[in-house]
Amino acid sequence: MSDRYEIFLTCPKSLEGLLLDEAGSLGLEDAREQTAAVRGFADLETAYRLCLWSRLANRVLLVLKRFPTQDAESLYQGVREVDWADHLEPDGSLAVEFSGLGSGIDNTHFGALKVKDAIVDALRTAEGLRPSVEKLDPDLRVHLRLERGEAILSLDLSGHSLHQRGYRLQQGAAPLKENLAAAILIRAGWPKLAAEGGALADPMCGVGTFLVEAGMIAADMAPNLKREKWGFSNWLGHVPALWSRLHEEAEARARIGLARTPAWIRGYEADPRLIQPGRNNIERAGLSAWIKLYQGELATFEPRPDQNQKGLVVCNPPYGERLGDEASLLYLYQHLGERLRQACLGWQAAVFTGAPELGKRMGLRSHKQYAFWNGALPCKLLLFKVQLEQFVTGERRERDAGEREAPGEEQGGQGREPKPAVAQAARLTEGGQMFANRLQKNLRQLGKWARREGVSCYRLYDADMPEYALAVDLYGDWVHVQEYAPPRSIDPEKAQARWLDALAAIPQTLGVDPARVAIKRRERQSGTRQYERQGAQGQFLEVREGGVKLLVNLTDYLDTGLFLDHRPMRLRIQREAAGKRFLNLFCYTATATVHAAKGGARATTSVDLSKTYLDWARRNLALNGFSDKQRLEQGDVMAWLAEDRGEYDLIFIDPPTFSNSKRLDDVFDVQRDHVRLLDLAMARLAPGGVLYFSNNFRKFQLDEGISTRYAVAEISAETLDPDFARNPRIHRAWRLSAV
Structure with a gap:
């Protein structure tokens, strides 16, 4: 089979250079780049090899004919002149893909129809047999592109796009296509690292696309080895013996590769819903012995390879709707930078993002950046060497790199000794x-x-x-x-x-x-005025408490986002949260939830009526590396509780004295409504669980009936630190459990 064909390899925009190198290594000759494609020449064996081994291409197109076209009729005639009997049975099926405009063709659907008519008319028999159109699984997929008055007619040897390897039947909310993931790994130097025995970790792995692509590279597995249906499978020009030989060679290489000591490849994903789909994908790819996937928050990410080898941390952090607003993303990227500095010294890191301005907030200097497109979204791949001299503090990233904070110094001046009074x-x-x-x-x-x-x-x-x-x-x-x-x-x-x-x-x-x-x-007041916006400076200050970071706003609201008097309660929740399902009602900015997550809560749910404060809550969680695994629910707490059927081991309720939001059907009054509130919440408390209830209404009296139904202990004195000892009426608190 020495016939030489013109070959087009299509690919996502921005992968052309990488694909050119790959195609050349696989035998494509006289290759050159075009927009979203590489063009060259090859025999059929090389075309098959490109189908089997290309990690970057979308399609492998074998050109049947080029011809000039001036109008629809010349297009029809040029297609019909091909000897279609060499390619398709008269009763076979076909699909036509058409791209480009011009030569009197101003509609791609019309162009595809003319191509289809030409093929059908050429194959129609005297007995009335003719090919049928089958868009999903045709015997032959034909592609025609109009380009400056010339028609390029091709057979699609790949069939479905080559990025569809077949292992990823389940995917997350914002998946990367497999060939884009492979391109990122190649740009990040993974093939060389893998050959040297390096490790790979993805702290936000979703359903494991980076992991599987990295595993196939390390194990020398052809990316499309497991595909069963090809565009050439029912093509009359197909040479099964040639294909079988290439496929057997690829299987042999995979067996040899998989028999080697497995590469250390690990993925971590916060969302428990993605763990099993990710493991299923890994198993379908045949890489279960090489790749392990664990549930874990970014806050606890720390790769620990078996042989202490260094390697590559690669991830695609959210940069759109997947996590939430821009501020949450900012803190997530900052936390990612912190984790790399703290847990990955000596590693290389590759961060793929559609928000490169957030990448600058990681506190690391990228030594290389590559432009990519993820569909229609421009993205950047930021490459880092995680070394001490590369660190840049987020606040000082635009200033002298020689400025460094003192070891152990924390933003916010924890426990500072204020300057003495000045001589004024x-x-x-x-x-x-x-x-x-x-x-x-x-x-x-x-x-x-x-x-x-x-x-x-x-x-x-x-x-x-x-x-x-x-x-x-x-x-x-x-x-x-x-x-x-x-x-x-x-x-x-x-x-x-x-x-x-x-x-x-x-x-x-x-x-x-x-x-x-x-x-x-x-003013000492009731109602919801304490939550009204006072300004619009939007300045948030990061403070620390009990090992967590929290955001306060000192200018825009009467309250800052952190109730200082509840500090002991938050720390108590952190101590008691390990392994528990935590529910935070009237959660405000969810500071207690952050403490619960820090304490190892199995899951958290936080409910508040205010979108503003839930957005703030999302930022607090992201600042500490906690993700959407921590549920945030917007709604009227009483109505939400009445409908909820969840079960919780630890519940915290700190309601306002009054609430008369326009979104409420009725005014909430803590004195009047606390009995129903506590009954609803206790109905959701798991056996052996604990509910903490507090409020700051100075005249509040706990209904006597509560003590007859539940085990109740007032713990107000235990929930006051020295800074509120002078004002013991700042709040009252109780511990409730089942009798």
Whole structure:
């Protein structure tokens, strides 16, 4: 079979250069690139080899004829002149694919129809036999492309696109095509690493496409070895003996490859729904002995190869609808960079993303970048060498690379010792100095406790002196000040003067830049005004608590997103969450959920009516490397509970005193409605489970009937840290379980 054919290999845009190299290595001669294709010349054996071994091509097209065409009639005649009896039986089936416009063809459907008519008319017999059209599984798939007045008529030897290897019957929400995944691995240097015995890990593997493609490369498996149906299977020009020899050679290479010591290839996926489909894909590919897939969050990702070998971390983080809003993605990429620095020193990393600006926030410098297209979406492949000298902090990435944070230094100044008061105290009024003295006293006492306990955010002052009715909270190197509305018995002018005295004293006493003092007026009130938006600066500050990172906003809302008084409750939940199903009702920004996930909760569900706070919750989870495995549900808690049929081992409820959102059918009143709320929630509590209930309504009384139905213990005193010891009425809390 020495006939030489013109061959077109089609591929996704941006893979042309890689495909050119691959096709040349497989025997394609005189090859050159075109847009989304490579053109060259080969005999039938090479064409078969390209079908079997190309990891990058979509289709292998064997050109039957090129001819000029001016109109539909010349197109018809040019196609009909081919001796179709050499290619298809009269009663066979065909499908026609048509691309390009011109020469009087302004509709691809019309062009395909003319090509089909020409083939059918050429094969029609006197007895009335004629080929039929079969789009899904034809005996022959014909392709015609119009290109600058010339028709290129080809047979599609591949049949279905070559990226459809046959192993991936189940896929995730945003899958990469197999040939694009292979191209990414090739660009990342995996073939060389695999040959040297390197390892590969994917921390967000979905259903395992990178893993399988990497395994086939390492094991020298032809990517289309398991395909049973080809475009040439029923082509009359097919030479079965030639194909069988090539296929047997590929099977022999795969047997030899799989008999070698398996490459260490591991995938980790947070979503439990994708684990079994991923393992099924790996099994169908014949690589179960080489590839292992585990359920795991990015927060716990740490590749541990058997022989301590280094290798490649490859992943395709979400960059669109799969995770949520842009802020969540930002923190996910930051956390990915952190995990690479902490767990993958000496490895290489390849991050494929449609949001390269997020890649810049990983805190690593890419030494190479490649442009790709994922369908119609422009993407970048960022390559990293995870080495100490490559690190760039997210805040300083545009500044001198020589600047480094001190070892162990954490953003937010955990347990910091504020600067001493500056020599401006003489400017304070007598009242202002009195207020400053109280701040200094509190700072000496609480500062020691905060440093000892590793607390970076705490309440320093809460209307300790009635005439100075404000709350002062420290958030790392920021100060958050809330003024309570003075009683009507206080002269407004005196109240205003004291307020100004306090504002003058705070920066001096705490040694902070006044620009880092966030000021709000807060009235003691009911309803939902505490959740109303106050500004639109959109500035989020990252703080730390109990080993997790949380986002606060000191400017845009009356509350910051972190209820400081619930710190002991959140840490209790973290300690008790291991292996449990956690439910957080009225979850706000889901800080308790983050703690539960950090503590090893098997699953978490968080419910709130506000989309704004659920988006914030999503950011908090992503910041810590936790994914959509942690369910966030928008809805009225009472209605949601009435419909839910889940079972939970640990439940936390911290409702507002009142809620009169327009989306509620009725006003929520914690005193009036807590009995029904607790009954609904206890119905969802698993045997042996625990429910924690708290609220900050100062006149609240727990209904006596609750204690007759459940085991109830008030734990309010246990849920207050020293910074709220002066205000024990800040909230009350109970522990409930089944009797």
